Amino acid sequence: MASILGLSAYYHDSAAALVRDGDIVAAAQEERFTRIKHDYHFPLHASKYCLKEAGLKIDELDYVAFYDKPLQKFDRLIETYLAFVPRGLRSFMMAMPLWLKTKLHLPREIRKALDGRYTRRIVFTSHHESHAASAFFPSPFDRAAILTIDGVGEWDTATIGIGEGNRIKLLKTLHFPHSLGLLYSAFTYFCGFKVNSGEYKLMGLAPYGQPKYVDVILEKLVDLRPDGSLAMDMSYFSYCEGLHMTNEKFAGLFGGPARRAESPITEREMDLAASIQVVTERAVLAMARHAHELTGCENLCMAGGVALNCVANGKLLRSEVFRDIFVQPAAGDAGGALGAALFVHYQLLGNERKADTGDSCHGSLLGPRFSNEEVRAELEALGAVYEQIDDESELLRIVAAEAADERVIGWFAGRMEFGPRALGNRSIIGDPRSAAMQAQMNLRIKFRESFRPFAPVVLREEVGEYFDHDGESPYMLMVAEVKQALWRQLSDEDRAAMRDPDLRRRVNVPRSTLPAITHVDMSARIQTVDERRHGRFYRLLKEFKRQTGCGVMINTSFNIRGEPIVCTPSDAYRCLQATDMDVLVIEDFVLRKGAQKALSEAQKSKYLASFQLD
Ligand SMILES: [Fe+2]
Secondary structure: OOEEEEEEOOOOOOEEEEEEOOEEEEEEEOHHHHOOOOOOOOOHHHHHHHHHHHOOOHHHOOEEEEOOOHHHHHHHHHHHHHHHOOOOHHHHHHHHHHHHHOHHHHHHHHHHHOOOOOOOOEEEOOHHHHHHHHHHOOOOOOEEEEEEEOOOOOOEEEEEEEEEOOEEEEEEEEEOOOOHHHHHHHHHHHOOOOOOOOHHHHHHHHHHOOOOOHHHHHHHHEEEOOOOOEEEOHHHEOOOOOOOOEOHHHHHHOOOOOOOOOOOOOHHHHHHHHHHHHHHHHHHHHHHHHHHHHHOOOEEEEEOHHHHOHHHHHHHHHHOOOOEEEEOOOOOOHHHHHHHHHHHHHHHOOOOOOOOOOOOOHHHEOOOOOOHHHHHHHHHHHOOOOEEOOOHHHHHHHHHHHHHOOOOEEEEOOOOEOOOOOOOOEEEEEOOOOHHHHHHHHHHHHOOOOOOOOEEEEEHHHHHHHEOOOOOOOOOOEEEEEOHHHEOOOOHHHHHHOOOOOHHHHHOOOOEOOHHHOOOOOEEEEEEEOHHHHOHHHHHHHHHHHHHOOOEEEEEEOOOOOOOOOOOHHHHHHHHHHOOOOEEEEOOEEEEHHHOOOOOHHHHHHHHHOOOOO
16 A cells, blocks of 8 residues: 655646545645645645645655646647747747756656655656546546546546546547637636636626627637537637736727726626636536447546536536536646545555545645644643633634624634635634625725625535525535525615626625525525535534524635635634634634734735735
8 A cells, every 4th residue: 555645736736646545635735734725836834734644754655646746737838839930939938947956857857856765666647637536536426427627637638537446547539729718718808807717707707798709719719519529719819828817809809908906807808717617517517428429338437627617517417418417626727736646556556546525625625634732732832822722612613793793703623724725714704694794805804806706505404495406515615596585686776886886886686595605696605514525613503503503604715805715724713803803712622813913004014915906
């Protein structure tokens, strides 16, 4: 049996994962430790954490696995450059230093980062093999089709594969520059959001718009074939040779230049978001149908950045092409670290695999945890004022009552989440019945003015009472409609507000009895919570239900805008001090904002300015 450290690095979202005897012992993104969002450097802190969690020293590792093949990636870079010479010179020259210094010498770099103490083999799996492995091996299926869709790996941008027992096989691939992920990112860029992080905003913007550009996109930009493969007209895009995603010809199709970041969002961006969402859903559905034809499997596993499009996932699930779908919660490149390690364990070493009836991701709660003693020591060092409540039912009673009283609560318990979503261990929570809660949380806590509602957490056994969804969604990767019985009739005043050019006014019109989590199209990005995966968080939700009759709460990530999700008690405490959060709960400790020493405005501003806008 082997201990394997998986790594992903040097693009965005570096991460490390540790698999021992097939069990996922630990996984974490580097950004959580360095506090630099999407940190791409070698995952030094994350690797150290994984080894510590497993109680291993570097020289006790049997394998190190890296999530892509750098030489093939370099090959793509050179070939693309040559194809566009001399236009791509500037972007080529910008990319070169990191390649020459680091990426072309990865074995040396990895050994150096591991203090020169790792002397065994380093395995390089391909980018999409890593995604596919991260999706299938921890899935609840013995046999399943696999779909990986992202921007680009070495050359591949999407693959269809099959997983059976302890093996995966990629059957079909789509090649760069034709890429559903890059097409979506091109629209993300054009609508004024950051590529590789603002895709979520574009998806959240879509329900406000009309999909009026679908025909233009399908006629001019991309030929979407019945098997889900696509061919893009590259004369509209500049990501092969330029520093931007799209060019003037692209802008000409949509009435002028790209939206400038942070400028007002207009109808055009809403319609573009709605249109590219429709195209994405069609492509994903076509790829899934083709995967079904090729494999004959009744279940599907997915990974790659596009698999984070939970609106498309929800539609795919309801299309019933597949009976069940499992999406790797760390579907982006961070999850590649986990996939690479699992690939070595199963495919390379041939170890037997038994699918877990749930899945074997342990709720994606794979990061650091802190004992009460450790929390107390950190709080003492910070000079925090706290109360310790050993009796869990007493603690949950107090927290649920505060939430029901419209207080905003920072909730920190157990192991930090792996992947982009906070799943109840590093979350900010509140009452979804409160119409004011959404604006309050956005403005006073997250320091953003969002047009997106928050995501709900719901008791697993009650999901069908609130949403048109049965089955679980433990990773917040499915979108479903709020039950019609909960919809609210709109007044004339509401209708007028729904046409307001300012989206913040539109999103603040209560659409259901759970206004803070209901989007303008009545959809919600649901997370089901169960005792097995979520423990104390599940019991908190149960207590909230007991007190209020409502089995749903708001769950948003524990961070401010631009900040990675908090990792340590100190990170959480700083967030409490700098924001208007009312209550912070860290394990058994309760801290009230009013009792803490106030930060000066200068200290607050310094903290807020330490994170770049995302
Ligand atoms: Fe990827």
